[in-house]
Amino acid sequence: xxxxxxxxxxxxxxxxxxxxxxxxxxxxxxxxxxxxxxxxxxxxxxxxxxxxxxxxxxxxxxxxxxxxxxxxxxxxxxxxxxxxxxxxxxxxxxxxxxxxxxxxxxxxxxxxxxxxxxxxxxxxxxxxxxxxxxxxxxxxxxxxxxxxxxxxxxxxxxxxxxxxxxxxxxxxxxxxxxxxxxxxxxxxxxxxxxxxxxxxxxxxxxxxxxxxxxxxxxxxxxxxxxxxxxxxxxxxxxxxxxxxxxxxxxxxxxxxxxxxxxxxxxxxxxxxxxxxxxxxxxxxxxxxxxxxxxxxxxxxxxxxxxxxxxxxxxxxxxxxxxxxxxxxxxxxxxxxxxxxxxxxxxxxxxxxxxxxxxxxxxxxxxxxxxxxxxxxxxxxxxxxxxxxxxxxxxxxxxxxxxxxxxxxxxxxxxxxxxxxxx
Numbered sequence: 001x002x003x004x005x006x007x008x009x010x011x012x013x014x015x016x017x018x019x020x021x022x023x024x025x026x027x028x029x030x031x032x033x034x035x036x037x038x039x040x041x042x043x044x045x046x047x048x049x050x051x052x053x054x055x056x057x058x059x060x061x062x063x064x065x066x067x068x069x070x071x072x073x074x075x076x077x078x079x080x081x082x083x084x085x086x087x088x089x090x091x092x093x094x095x096x097x098x099x100x101x102x103x104x105x106x107x108x109x110x111x112x113x114x115x116x117x118x119x120x121x122x123x124x125x126x127x128x129x130x131x132x133x134x135x136x137x138x139x140x141x142x143x144x145x146x147x148x149x150x151x152x153x154x155x156x157x158x159x160x161x162x163x164x165x166x167x168x169x170x171x172x173x174x175x176x177x178x179x180x181x182x183x184x185x186x187x188x189x190x191x192x193x194x195x196x197x198x199x200x201x202x203x204x205x206x207x208x209x210x211x212x213x214x215x216x217x218x219x220x221x222x223x224x225x226x227x228x229x230x231x232x233x234x235x236x237x238x239x240x241x242x243x244x245x246x247x248x249x250x251x252x253x254x255x256x257x258x259x260x261x262x263x264x265x266x267x268x269x270x271x272x273x274x275x276x277x278x279x280x281x282x283x284x285x286x287x288x289x290x291x292x293x294x295x296x297x298x299x300x301x302x303x304x305x306x307x308x309x310x311x312x313x314x315x316x317x318x319x320x321x322x323x324x325x326x327x328x329x330x331x332x333x334x335x336x337x338x339x340x341x342x343x344x345x346x347x348x349x350x351x352x353x354x355x356x357x358x359x360x361x362x363x364x365x366x367x368x369x370x371x372x373x374x375x376x377x378x379x380x381x382x383x384x385x386x387x388x389x390x391x392x393x394x395x396x397x398x399x400x401x402x403x404x405x406x407x408x409x410x411x412x413x414x415x416x417x418x419x420x421x422x
Contacts, residue, residue: 077151196230198350254280
């Protein structure tokens with residue numbers, strides 16, 4: 001989106017709580033459990049110095065939040081973004097709890113972030129920031145306590161620095177402390193495209209149940225980071241026509257389908273997606289969200305489809321590649337118009353699912369092939385869609401409602417069975 005933070009985008013934690021409250025009320029969740037699940041278990045705020053290339057020192061703020069660990073160790077990414085704050089990280093941690101539960105993974109939800117424009121840092125500065133931030137959150141992380149992963153603004157290299165920093169502190173290599181790292185140091189085959197691949201599987205499973213059999217459906221992708229760019233690739237390879245993609249400044253549209261090689265060459269030369277007029281017509285993010293396509297995949301950040309623009313959306317199906325891209329108010333508008341939303345806690349869960357596979361492989365030091373990873377991921381995604389679809393049935397509720405019912409029930413039951421200590 002262009003410009004500053006809009007009112008629609010300013011309260012992700014309020015949106016997360018509203019989604020939880022709606023589901024908790026519908027399933028008549030015990031009031032005591034409701035209070036426990038509504039609140040983060042622990043929050044860490046750190047302010048730390050980083051030495052820059054010119055010898056100056058800058059102070060950065062970082063966060064790590066554990067929402068719930070009733071079902072297992074905390075799991076969640078780390079994002080580097082100028083807008084990262086405690087409110088956002090709380091929301092993302094809560095969404096991770098439900099995402100892991102709906103996928104039936106033995107994790108609780110966590111998230112981390114640093115308020116920084118990582119694109120403005122040199123490689124050395126980025127490494128310095130990552131290592132210092134890691135040292136600040138070491139009291140929380142560990143292979144059996146809290147396992148970070150990449151998110152917006154971070155990548156496999158950042159995870160490698162994080163793993164190395166933790167390992168240096170404990171005195172031996174601990175590959176399982178982080179997922180999404182390079183294969184050469186214990187990463188998993190299939191992790192790079194896991195989120196996007198999971199989106200594709202979820203999309204096809206939902207469309208099949210809707211009675212659609214064609215794969216020449218049109219797709220528009222908002223966001224060109226790891227998830228958005230991956231969606232351009234995997235949907236295109238599956239035969240879909242990806243007609244639009246964007247970055248934070250705008251996008252490009254081609255009714256005949258985008259040529260990924262043209263976009264990739266433009267990016268390699270130092271350009272941005274929003275400047276690549278060789279690939280098609282340049283458009284704004286608002287125009288991309290309003291394209292008349294079969295499938296819209298908002299894959300940037302939270303709050304992009306809100307009460308102010310939901311009426312402009314013309315896609316038949318929305319697949320949430322980002323966390324929280326549709327606000328609760330927009331959800332109601334879309335549902336009233338018959339637009340189906342595959343919710344984030346289901347649609348983009350391929351990333352944490354393969355992260356789980358990577359974690360298991362790291363603990364065992366026994367690795368699976370790319371084919372095995374692909375088969376396991378597809379099986380997990382299909383099973384989750386089956387369960388959510390069955391929960392929805394003919395009750396007239398949304399896929400988000402169904403997914404939340406499953407997730408909250410699982411976490412609530414784990415909390416009840418474990419009891420209160422001491």
